[in-house]
Amino acid sequence: MAGVALTPSLAELAPRAAGGAPLRLAVAGAGRQGRAVLQELQQIEGAEVVAVCDTDAGRLERATRRARGLRGYASVEELLDGESELEALVVATPTHAHRGPAEAALEAGLHVYCEAPLASTVEDSRALAARARASERVFAVGLLARANPIYALARSFHRSGTLRELVSLAARDHRKTSWRNPVSDPERQERLDWRLDPALSLGLAGELGTQQFDVFHWFLGLYPVSVRGSGSVRVHEDGREVADTAACELAFEDGLRLHWEASLGNSYEGRLEVLRGSMASFELAWTHGWMFKEAEAPTQGWEVYANRQTFHADQGITLIADATKLAAQGKLEEGVGLPHPPLHYALARFVAACAGEGEVHCGAEEGHRSTVVGLKASEAVTSGETVEIPPELLEVR
Amino acid sequence: MATRFELVLEAQESAGPRALADEVFEELRRREACWSAFEPSSVVARLNREASTGWVAVDEETFLLLAEARRVFEESGGAFDATVGALMEGFALRGEGARGEAARDELKTPWGCGDLLLDEGRRRVRFARSGLRLDLGGIAKGRALDLAVELLRDHGVERALIHGGTSTVVGLGAPLGEPAWRVALGPGPAAPVALLHDSALAVSRALSRRGPDGGHLIDPRHGRPLARESTAAVVAPRASTADAWSTALCVAGEACPALPAELAALRRAGAADASWRPLSAELGAFQFPAASRPPESLQRA
Numbered sequence: 001m002a003g004v005a006l007t008p009s010l011a012e013l014a015p016r017a018a019g020g021a022p023l024r025l026a027v028a029g030a031g032r033q034g035r036a037v038l039q040e041l042q043q044i045e046g047a048e049v050v051a052v053c054d055t056d057a058g059r060l061e062r063a064t065r066r067a068r069g070l071r072g073y074a075s076v077e078e079l080l081d082g083e084s085e086l087e088a089l090v091v092a093t094p095t096h097a098h099r100g101p102a103e104a105a106l107e108a109g110l111h112v113y114c115e116a117p118l119a120s121t122v123e124d125s126r127a128l129a130a131r132a133r134a135s136e137r138v139f140a141v142g143l144l145a146r147a148n149p150i151y152a153l154a155r156s157f158h159r160s161g162t163l164r165e166l167v168s169l170a171a172r173d174h175r176k177t178s179w180r181n182p183v184s185d186p187e188r189q190e191r192l193d194w195r196l197d198p199a200l201s202l203g204l205a206g207e208l209g210t211q212q213f214d215v216f217h218w219f220l221g222l223y224p225v226s227v228r229g230s231g232s233v234r235v236h237e238d239g240r241e242v243a244d245t246a247a248c249e250l251a252f253e254d255g256l257r258l259h260w261e262a263s264l265g266n267s268y269e270g271r272l273e274v275l276r277g278s279m280a281s282f283e284l285a286w287t288h289g290w291m292f293k294e295a296e297a298p299t300q301g302w303e304v305y306a307n308r309q310t311f312h313a314d315q316g317i318t319l320i321a322d323a324t325k326l327a328a329q330g331k332l333e334e335g336v337g338l339p340h341p342p343l344h345y346a347l348a349r350f351v352a353a354c355a356g357e358g359e360v361h362c363g364a365e366e367g368h369r370s371t372v373v374g375l376k377a378s379e380a381v382t383s384g385e386t387v388e389i390p391p392e393l394l395e396v397r
Numbered sequence: 398m399a400t401r402f403e404l405v406l407e408a409q410e411s412a413g414p415r416a417l418a419d420e421v422f423e424e425l426r427r428r429e430a431c432w433s434a435f436e437p438s439s440v441v442a443r444l445n446r447e448a449s450t451g452w453v454a455v456d457e458e459t460f461l462l463l464a465e466a467r468r469v470f471e472e473s474g475g476a477f478d479a480t481v482g483a484l485m486e487g488f489a490l491r492g493e494g495a496r497g498e499a500a501r502d503e504l505k506t507p508w509g510c511g512d513l514l515l516d517e518g519r520r521r522v523r524f525a526r527s528g529l530r531l532d533l534g535g536i537a538k539g540r541a542l543d544l545a546v547e548l549l550r551d552h553g554v555e556r557a558l559i560h561g562g563t564s565t566v567v568g569l570g571a572p573l574g575e576p577a578w579r580v581a582l583g584p585g586p587a588a589p590v591a592l593l594h595d596s597a598l599a600v601s602r603a604l605s606r607r608g609p610d611g612g613h614l615i616d617p618r619h620g621r622p623l624a625r626e627s628t629a630a631v632v633a634p635r636a637s638t639a640d641a642w643s644t645a646l647c648v649a650g651e652a653c654p655a656l657p658a659e660l661a662a663l664r665r666a667g668a669a670d671a672s673w674r675p676l677s678a679e680l681g682a683f684q685f686p687a688a689s690r691p692p693e694s695l696q697r698a
Contacts, residue, residue, distance in 0.1 A: 032423075036427075038456075039431075039456045039458075040456075042454065042455070042456040042457060042520065043440070043453075043454050043455055043456055044454065045454050058551065062551060066457055066458065066461065067457050068457065068520075177419045177423065178412075178415060178416050178419050180412065180413075180415075180416040180419075181416060181420070182413055182414070182416040182417030182419075182420055182552050183413075183552070184413065184552075184553060238412045287437070287438055336437065337436075337437030337438060338437065338438050339437055339438055339442070339443055339446065340438055340443070341430070341438050
């Protein structure tokens with residue numbers, strides 16, 4: 001069936017807590033991402049979320065409102081002081097505020113999962129990655145493609161030569177949202193709307209693009225050498241300076257190009273990545289994925305039984321993790337689509353790694369490299385210029 | 398939920414309310430992603446796949462929703478049952494190809510919310526019988542609206558109207574100068590009117606044959622589609638309560654056990670074909686008799 005021998009079983013990703021005791025975690029940041037983290041951690045056997053912190057009282061109250069036994073703190077410092085039996089911290093604070101909590105947690109001897117991008121400057125990212133490398137604790141960066149079973153399946157096909165010569169790369173992240181928080185207090189608004197602050201925000205390219213650029217870094221084992229960008233406010237004419245629509249072209253050394261675009265003004269096509277090769281293409285959409293083969297590409301035996309979907313003039317083979325097992329059970333159709341949101345797999349790998357079971361999906365050094373690419377893309381969009389990405393910037397010293 | 402949600406907010410300018418609306422709809426989408434039986438990565442889909450073979454940990458909100466569904470099942474004498482998913486599929490009551498063949502013999506498929514086991518201490522769920530399938534369609538939309546209203550209140554909103562698919566609507570506060578939001582159950586001046594002030598209205602209906610607007614209710618007490626036409630509207634402090642109990646009333650009608658005291662009264666305004674069922678001096682619900690025409694889409698009167 002569909003590349004089963006190369007596919008990580010979904011069951012292998014379920015963590016098993018060492019000695020039966022769940023891992024005691026806390027979450028720093030109770031905004032949208034922090035609450036998503038809380039929701040997923042509650043569903044992972046072997047994880048017990050004991051506390052959350054946020055400097056915003058309203059967000060903290062929302063996060064703890066119905067969560068039984070979840071203790072709330074107004075800062076990371078108070079949380080670390082108040083939770084003597086904590087074992088790990090998930091950092092879901094704003095990007096420019098990642099380094100402080102992550103380093104404090106490492107200093108306190110905790111394992112750390114830090115959302116991506118790792119930091120808002122190359123210096124902070126490098127410093128944090130170095131600190132993580134020097135620590136004996138588990139450190140994971142929230143670049144989710146590397147934990148995604150569908151992406152892992154596609155990558156295994158790519159590494160076995162299915163695409164043949166790479167022709168072009170593309171990615172899109174289209175959403176219909178303002179990025180603005182509905183707050184009436186101006187001081188609170190300024191704090192919560194950090195994504196719209198040109199002094200703090202990495203814009204669409206940094207905040208969103210970093211995740212997608214990392215897909216290609218992981219597939220190719222390569223990083224771009226330069227990036228050019230552009231951006232403008234197309235829809236949300238509310239006085240903002242941060243572009244609500246942006247595009248980048250990332251150039252790799254061999255001439256390969258990644259075309260990326262993102263917008264907060266239109267949701268058509270959502271979020272996806274495309275790798276085009278001379279014999280096949282992948283379209284990856286985080287919870288679903290498809291392979292499109294060229295007419296002259298050799299046919300594999302398993303393809304006869306593969307689940308297919310038609311998109312206008314193309315027919316795609318649906319990428320299904322655990323396809324052989326499901327096909328043997330006559331449940332191949334049920335395998336279409338990931339059984340958990342992408343965030344779940346990354347957190348589950350982290351929890352397992354903290355219990356001594358396996359490795360994290362993305363460590364500090366890979367996280368730093370992709371963060372640098374995101375930072376440079378952000379710079380390119382803001383300046384409208386081509387920005388070089390020297391390889392030495394990607395190193396963690 | 399696969400339905401259209403609409404939010405009415407009063408505001409002096411648009412940027413702030415627009416941002417709030419974004420957040421509300423994002424919350425609704427998050428709930429759909431979590432509770433839809435049709436999303437492969439939803440918690441409900443995962444429970445349907447795994448809970449027959451062992452305990453499954455769920456998030457707090459999902460656990461609370463299931464606990465409420467279980468409670469309504471018990472209080473309604475089984476007229477509301479969140480485990481009829483397999484029956485819905487078996488009788489093809491979902492989607493555009495739904496047939497609702499009432500003539501089909503009882504399916505050999507398990508259902509029964511009594512087999513939904515909840516471990517409150519560890520927030521885990523298990524099915525006591527293999528093959529059980531959750532379908533939270535009769536309560537999840539209401540709960541999602543409750544959480545949306547909670548979000549509005551968190552942001553200081555005192556006046557708003559929000560509905561999902563015109564069958565469940567919440568009136569937060571009242572329009573300026575009015576005592577309540579007025580929601581008509583049907584067209585014309587004689588249509589009954591619900592007055593909503595920090596309360597929710599839900600309407601459920603069943604047609605004996607599947608049509609474009611309904612006819613998709615299972616009678617969980619007998620394990621087959623409801624054979625008679627029926628419509629019920631309930632007003633309650635919370636949308637999840639109204640949602641679930643409108644389904645229960647639609648199914649069981651007069652045979653439904655005593656409804657919980659929190660259900661609030663509907664004010665009738667010259668209703669010609671809807672009967673008022675008093676539960677106490679202040680509480681009641683509308684029950685439309687079988688011969689009556691089902692209400693059209695809700696409209697503000």
